[in-house]
Amino acid sequence: xxxxxxxxxxxxxxxxxxxxxxxxxxxxxxxxxxxxxxxxxxxxxxxxxxxxxxxxxxxxxxxxxxxxxxxxxxxxxxxxxxxxxxxxxxxxxxxxxxxxxxxxxxxxxxxxxxxxxxxxxxxxxxxxxxxxxxxxxx
Amino acid sequence: xxxxxxxxxxxxxxxxxxxxxxxxxxxxxxxxxxxxxxxxxxxxxxxxxxxxxxxxxxxxxxxxxxxxxxxxxxxxxxxxxxxxxxxxxxxxxxxxxxxxxxxxxxxxxxxxxxxxxxxxxxxxxxxxxxxxxxxxxxxxxxxxxxxxxxx
Numbered sequence: 548x549x550x551x552x553x554x555x556x557x558x559x560x561x562x563x564x565x566x567x568x569x570x571x572x573x574x575x576x577x578x579x580x581x582x583x584x585x586x587x588x589x590x591x592x593x594x595x596x597x598x599x600x601x602x603x604x605x606x607x608x609x610x611x612x613x614x615x616x617x618x619x620x621x622x623x624x625x626x627x628x629x630x631x632x633x634x635x636x637x638x639x640x641x642x643x644x645x646x647x648x649x650x651x652x653x654x655x656x657x658x659x660x661x662x663x664x665x666x667x668x669x670x671x672x673x674x675x676x677x678x679x680x681x682x683x684x685x
Numbered sequence: 686x687x688x689x690x691x692x693x694x695x696x697x698x699x700x701x702x703x704x705x706x707x708x709x710x711x712x713x714x715x716x717x718x719x720x721x722x723x724x725x726x727x728x729x730x731x732x733x734x735x736x737x738x739x740x741x742x743x744x745x746x747x748x749x750x751x752x753x754x755x756x757x758x759x760x761x762x763x764x765x766x767x768x769x770x771x772x773x774x775x776x777x778x779x780x781x782x783x784x785x786x787x788x789x790x791x792x793x794x795x796x797x798x799x800x801x802x803x804x805x806x807x808x809x810x811x812x813x814x815x816x817x818x819x820x821x822x823x824x825x826x827x828x829x830x831x832x833x834x835x836x
Contacts, residue, residue: 548769553769554775558756565752575751
């Protein structure tokens, strides 16, 4: 068989097996866009990403010190200037960032997300329901 | 000229080269089967690894995450068994070139990502060493093209 024919046979064998994998594999990837456009995001969606996320706690530092999402960085309008360089040191380009504030009613997470985007951090999301949403699922 | 008509010394050299080519072929085949098998353990995680390169849309990352592992396994088996040997070598060459270009592109854009070459088994490998490894494997592939059927 000519080389082109061999290349085709190997490709179609792999394609058939890939189709079978798509049908039965429990950890198959989902085809709809798993990463929606930056904006508000639910905790469930974040957990489905199955990859490390950099959490940003936009609540006052006093609340952050009491309890926060594991690994979260404190970044709010009050400590923005001093904490942003530390945040940027820990952020890897293209790593997804999720900002949360106290509850669904607060606007700080949206504000911090906008500031981060203007600082070149992308993609940035803000958590629907904020800290309350996180706490109630723990 | 055949092995029967050349001098014993040259024949001996050919034999050694043949064995070296065979060993390299088995190593290459094993690496491809291993890489494909590890990626197949968690295609969703592999799709996320491809997505980190920021080169193609998500749907194609998902498609590649299903296809690439099997392609690597089929190529590895074909190399090992010598069925469709030239077809397998063509795929190996093409895949290694594409993987190397993707790694180079990530390096040039300053992306701090893992190679994703072996699924999630070997993480924090960065992009530099995997790129060097791919180039070494490309060198092996060139040798195998030169002598795809060792004596």
